[in-house]
Amino acid sequence: MTTHYDALIVGGGHGGANAAIALRRFGFDGSVAIVSAELDPPYERPPLSKDYLAGERPFERLLFRPDAFWNGHRIELLPGREVTAVMPSGKTVGLAGGDTLSYGVLVWAAGGRARRLSCDGHDLARVHMVRSRADVDALRAELPSTERVVVIGGGYIGLEAASVLTKLGKQVVVVELADRLLARVAGRALSDFLVAQHRSRGVDVRLGASVLRIEGEAGAASGVRLGDGSFLPADMVIVGIGIDCCVGPLVAAGAAGGAGGVRVDEYCRTSLPDIYAIGDCAAHSNAFADGAEIRLESVQNATDQAAVAAKAIAGAPEPYAAIPWFWSEQYDFRVQTVGLALGHDQVVVRGDPGAPGFSLLYLKAGRVVALDCVGNVKDYVQGRLLITSGKIVPVDRLGEPSVPLKSLAG
Numbered sequence: 330m331t332t333h334y335d336a337l338i339v340g341g342g343h344g345g346a347n348a349a350i351a352l353r354r355f356g357f358d359g360s361v362a363i364v365s366a367e368l369d370p371p372y373e374r375p376p377l378s379k380d381y382l383a384g385e386r387p388f389e390r391l392l393f394r395p396d397a398f399w400n401g402h403r404i405e406l407l408p409g410r411e412v413t414a415v416m417p418s419g420k421t422v423g424l425a426g427g428d429t430l431s432y433g434v435l436v437w438a439a440g441g442r443a444r445r446l447s448c449d450g451h452d453l454a455r456v457h458m459v460r461s462r463a464d465v466d467a468l469r470a471e472l473p474s475t476e477r478v479v480v481i482g483g484g485y486i487g488l489e490a491a492s493v494l495t496k497l498g499k500q501v502v503v504v505e506l507a508d509r510l511l512a513r514v515a516g517r518a519l520s521d522f523l524v525a526q527h528r529s530r531g532v533d534v535r536l537g538a539s540v541l542r543i544e545g546e547a548g549a550a551s552g553v554r555l556g557d558g559s560f561l562p563a564d565m566v567i568v569g570i571g572i573d574c575c576v577g578p579l580v581a582a583g584a585a586g587g588a589g590g591v592r593v594d595e596y597c598r599t600s601l602p603d604i605y606a607i608g609d610c611a612a613h614s615n616a617f618a619d620g621a622e623i624r625l626e627s628v629q630n631a632t633d634q635a636a637v638a639a640k641a642i643a644g645a646p647e648p649y650a651a652i653p654w655f656w657s658e659q660y661d662f663r664v665q666t667v668g669l670a671l672g673h674d675q676v677v678v679r680g681d682p683g684a685p686g687f688s689l690l691y692l693k694a695g696r697v698v699a700l701d702c703v704g705n706v707k708d709y710v711q712g713r714l715l716i717t718s719g720k721i722v723p724v725d726r727l728g729e730p731s732v733p734l735k736s737l738a739g
């Protein structure tokens with residue numbers, strides 16, 4: 330038997346859960362279901378590398394909504410079911426195990442899976458990812474028997490994990506291939522600040538370091554061999570090297586795009602009829618990247634695209650135009666980013682980049698296109714106005730912390 334849903338959402342993460350919530354908010358009255366490969370009801374992912382990893386927040390406080398909400402809004406949760414095939418001609422999807430579901434509209438919100446290393450030892454016990462609750466529960470279960478941790482990848486998730494584990498008293502080494510942290514997304518001053526913060530708390534940050542293999546004893550990781558031959562002993566290895574988009578069934582069904590993301594238009598419509606895609610797996614043209622096609626891996630993007638898709642489905646379409654933002658928490662400071670620094674040609678440092686309370690402003694052709702603010706909420710809030718105003722502002726004024734950014738936005 331094939332069960333039919335007027336709106337079928339694949340993935341119960343930030344995008345999927347918010348799409349369901351937004352469908353009801355915008356008056357969609359048909360049947361709605363969220364089919365998710367995970368066993369848990371929809372929950373927030375950011376705490377997984379922050380207070381949930383630290384053991385400071387119980388899982389119940391990660392849930393987007395209590396069970397009663399989903400029932401009360403006639404949103405059916407189908408956990409532990411993976412969609413393995415999409416058949417656009419018959420408007421059905423196939424599930425692992427053989428069942429099928431049919432849909433009126435399909436919202437693909439399947440995110441990504443943590444990318445695995447391909448080197449020897451990547452599949453040993455005590456090698457962990459940080460993508461799902463199950464990943465973090467498995468990692469946490471091993472913490473009592475862990476002294477030394479090697480984190481492979483100096484991106485936000487690796488750095489957040491390093492900061493939590495350091496606070497828990499573990500000896501942490503961060504191995505990063507690039508010559509600085511966050512080289513792809515942040516200016517050098519932020520990279521330098523983060524290296525200094527981690528090193529000052531005892532983290533051994535190795536830059537320009539490649540991983541040759543993970544070595545093991547009795548089937549479990551015992552350390553990481555680097556490209557220069559050195560060996561980092563470890564009781565646990567955490568791999569934070571990005572994600573691979575979960576788009577296989579959709580691409581196989583003929584959706585434009587590929588392994589790097591499914592292509593969507595400004596209403597989050599894929600090239601297939603009545604199929605939308607949102608969140609980490611959706612490649613879209615972004616106004617804040619001068620229209621370039623990008624993917625964003627952020628709560629902001631997943632939530633805002635969920636609303637865009639829901640509005641289009643509910644019959645009140647509005648194009649995606651949200652300004653990107655992101656945050657990270659490490660030790661006792663917060664990094665907040667707004668806008669996109671892609672293609673910037675100038676960076677202005679505002680304040681002392683040696684301690685929290687400073688900002689980096691990224692400019693392109695004289696206009697501020699993005700900010701990284703460290704412990705500086707005021708600049709983060711006011712800098713957003715500066716970006717959206719599109720004004721050309723004298724650089725010496727931008728770099729003067731006593732001049733409020735809002736006064737420059739006009």
Ligand code: FAD
Pocket residue numbers: 339340341342343344345364365366367374375376377378410411412413438439440441459460461486575607608609610625626627628629631654655656657658
């Ligand atoms: P996801 O939330 O990944 O949800 C996708 C869901 O789809 C998953 O449950 C997956 O199991 C399921 N799925 C996949 N394939 C299938 C299938 N074939 N069938 C059925 N179900 C399927 N962003 C920020 O802005 N700030 C932060 O501080 C921040 N911290 C983060 C920390 C961690 C540890 C992680 C992992 C992410 C963090 N992010 C952060 C990123 C943010 O969580 C993601 O951008 C967001 O979750 C993307 O939402 P999504 O719905 O696209 O995908």
